[in-house]
Amino acid sequence: MTAYVDAAPAGGPVPAGGEVLAIETVGLVKRFGSTVAVDGVDLRIPVGGVHGFLGPNGAGKTTTIRVLATLLRPDGGSARVFGHDVVTDADAVRARVSLTGQFASLDEDLTGAENLLLLARLLGYSRASARTRADQLLSAFGLTAAAGRQVKQYSGGMRRRIDIAASIVVRPDLVFLDEPTTGLDPRSRNQVWDVVRALVAGGTTVLLTTQYLDEADQLADRISVIDTGRVIAEGTPGELKASVGSGTLHVRVLDPARRPEARQLLERVLGVPVTEDGDPAALTARVPDGAPTARALTALEEAGLPLAQFALGQPSLDEVFLALTGRPADRTPDPEEQP
Amino acid sequence: MTTLDGTRPAVPAAPDTAAVLAALGSGERPRPQGPLAASTTFGWRTLLRIKHVPEQLFDVTVFPVMLTLIFAYLFGGALAGSVEAYVQFFLPGILVQSILMITMYTGVALNTDIEKGVLDRIRSLPVWRPSALVGALLGDVVRFVLASAVVLCLGLVLGFRPGGGLSGVLAAVGLLLVFAFALGWIWTYLALRLRTPQAVMGWSMMVLMPLTFGSNIFVDPATMPGWLQAVVAVNPVSSLVTAVRGLVHGEAAGSDVLLVLGWAVALVAVLGPLTMRRYGNRA
Structure with missing residues (x-):
């Protein structure tokens, strides 16, 4: 990539x-x-x-x-x-x-x-x-x-x-x-x-x-x-x-147990992969320009999957890094291993 | 900003951006120091380090005293009949041994510089590249002089009487310093090849022990087995000791002095370029 x-x-x-x-x-x-x-x-x-x-x-x-x-x-x-x-x-x-x-x-x-x-x-x-x-x-x-x-x-x-x-x-x-x-x-x-x-x-x-x-x-x-x-x-x-996508959607579901359900729904509506974060309630998706973000959030609510938080923003450079290298910037190999 | 009682609050130590800008704008762009001046400045750094870390003088004062006393009193009687008699033979030798042993700290200090990243700043400066090493070796000459003075004074107390007088002793110490400077290039080379100061120390001991003990420092080689006599005869330290003995006692030592100077030139000629090649491209 x-x-x-x-x-x-x-x-x-x-x-x-x-x-x-x-x-x-x-x-x-x-x-x-x-x-x-x-x-x-x-x-x-x-x-x-x-x-x-x-x-x-x-x-x-x-x-x-x-x-x-x-x-x-x-x-x-x-x-x-x-x-x-x-x-x-x-x-x-x-x-x-x-x-x-x-x-x-x-x-x-x-x-x-x-x-x-x-x-x-x-x-x-x-x-x-x-x-x-x-x-x-x-x-x-x-x-x-x-x-x-x-x-x-x-x-x-x-x-x-x-x-x-x-x-x-x-x-x-x-x-x-x-x-x-x-x-x-x-x-x-x-x-x-x-x-x-x-x-x-x-x-x-x-x-x-x-x-x-x-x-x-x-x-x-x-x-x-x-x-x-x-x-x-x-x-x-x-x-x-901008090279990564126009924005990143972060959501936290109210009930962590229902996160997989919310993930499936988001993936269907947005048409992009959604990743489960370390936080057991959080989901992240990179959303391209013109993606039906608002519709996706509404769909969650209609399906009875209330959200604790959501945010739509420019991707951070961390996310850029992840997108470019396939791994997060802070989970780096030990410097002693690779001179 | 003023406080209630009208005094200014204490200014926290912080960079003043305007002053930084002013400093950037006002600095000179002089020509960097030439080889000799830069070497002297690096020598000055070695002296500053002695000022701040005086513990490093322990090695050049206590160690030679200990060696001298142990050998003079433990073995003096057995080897030469009496302490006084042995000291006449042994003191020039122990002088050589003491100085050569402490030359290895040049390598240890250089390796510490590498480990801490100081060498990288030095190497990125637009000055003659060998000047850092030459300067360190020159600064160390001060330590060698100090150690020589300690050993010679102790010797005088123990009954050492140099027949060559002051000029003979000064010539002997001078020759010893030249050889020590040249030998230092072995340690700078090792320092650039090995990973830790401890490794440099270990390797240095491994070279120095046979070099100093396999010589005529402690006993007359005539008492040794034939194969060992052959080794001792070609050991440059033996030539150095013979030359130093000759000079302090006012006996002819011309050929040995020349031999020692030849060894010194050869060491620098071979190890200097090897060291600098390593120095220029150290990972």
Whole structure:
């Protein structure tokens, strides 16, 4: 079950019209032993905005990003970042990209300030201007009070902030943002989202990987869905949702014992498959445009099957994911099993 | 926003989006550090780590003291008649043994960096790639110097009298540091191949134990069986110990010094490229 929404055209290394893409891969392949982690990924990601990378653990997201960041050499195909080949022109790529999160950690034994100083020095700041830059970033990220503390003592939210601060010591043209809000409370999550929007406003292209579909929905201009080493769909969040069907009907019957009856009736009237959810009273159906949804609900009532709740909405990205991969986004294989 | 008594509420620590934007706009885009400067910066990081995790100095101070005391007092009498007599022979050897044993922590530290993902950030920086490893090895030289000082001071207390004087001792320590730096590339290579710091430690011990004990550190090889003498003779650690003994006691050691320098160059020439190939494409 694959759906190509506005699939990337197969193109050569030179972008049409001379426009330089932030990321362009053609048939990218990376193997680990007999495991094919990335199996022919084609990406054309324009400069600017947030591009979401969605997929279960082991889908090949991380491997693709590690190739794009010059940490791994591809086994096949090609990858260019701002027109620079990741293998033959790796230094030029490194000068323009930054990694965050699981992709690249800070030294936990050093303080936040020392980590920033170290990076600023390596990136070419003089001793004095490195100090100024570190102070400026610490203050912008609300970390001045924690500047002298070891990073391992930081809270989850502070950790993400110092992490993002570290990746913008020199303003990168492309940031690989790895699950930036996993495990954060809602307030810290909103703060990180604000920072991501600030990055984009500052002209940086962000490649965001996430398992939270609402995060991709909130931030991403376009999304690539990756599964088993391939891009299985690509488009705006709206396009992806539209590709699945115009809406999703959720109903909860009052008497769970009569759910199978309600299911049969709905399937007959709607003419689409209806699935039984984990909730013993709930049923879900993807309803195409113009489906007789109202008639189906009325039929339930006429058959003496009262409902506790019903809702008709756009499919969530979770449902998109389910439709594309045949399994829910959160029931992902163990990352240890699939490198 | 003001509260009832007119004071401003405490500002929660939070990123200031406007300031983040300002920081993004105002940063410099300087040229990244060159190979030498970057190596020095990575060396500085190793020193910062010593400041924050001083426990790692335990290995370079207590361990050599323990080794020296155990061998001098337990075996000194049996091996050379008296502690003083044995110390003259044994101290240069235990100096070598102590430094070589602690070189393996370079590999352990590198593997920890890999495990924690620090290496991936370092590898994604636009600086000369070997600088992280060269810097770590250079930073560790500070630990080696400290351990050498501890062993030499203890030796002086135990009656060690270097005939070569200060200059002889400094030359010996210098040669030892060069060899230790070169040997470090074995551990960086292992660190890039093995999965855990514990595995690096285990493998390092497996290499170091025969290398140091199968040498002329503890006893004169003349007392060993013939096949073992042959092994000891080709062991680079034996050449190193002979050279260090010669230098501290002010005896001619030219050919051994050259041999040790040759070994050091060979180690770096072979393991440096192997390590860097591994470093460039680590999964």
